[in-house]
Amino acid sequence: MTRGDWEHALVAIFRDALAIELESVHVDVIDSGILDSLALVTLLFEVEQRMGIEVPLEQLDLDDLRTVASMAGVFGRLSEQAA
Numbered sequence: 001m002t003r004g005d006w007e008h009a010l011v012a013i014f015r016d017a018l019a020i021e022l023e024s025v026h027v028d029v030i031d032s033g034i035l036d037s038l039a040l041v042t043l044l045f046e047v048e049q050r051m052g053i054e055v056p057l058e059q060l061d062l063d064d065l066r067t068v069a070s071m072a073g074v075f076g077r078l079s080e081q082a083a
Contacts, residue, residue, distance in 0.1 A: 001079065006072035009051065014068070017046045025068035040065065053079050 001009075007025045014020045018039050022029070029035035035043065044055050055078065064074045 001076065003069075003072050003076055006076045007068050010047070010068045010071055010075075013043060013046045013050065017042055022068060025072070027068075028066045029068070030062065030066050035065070047075060051075065051079065053082055 014022055020034055048055055064070055
């Protein structure tokens with residue numbers, strides 16, 4: 001999957017699983033308060049279920065999860081490593 005594919009998939013997860021419409025893939029979802037701890041757990045669960053990857057929490061940094069664009073890079077790398 002390309003980075004754009006990941007961004008599209010993540011926007012769909014935000015919309016479908018979290019009922020959140022994002023203005024941009026560059027919105028800081030943490031500082032803006034869009035993504036709270038429960039939504040973060042749901043997001044990670046949905047990524048694992050829908051995308052078929054394991055997201056090791058010990059390898060994540062909060063800055064990796066600030067925007068859909070940054071998430072797409074991290075999850076894309078995890079997917080490539082798993083392949």
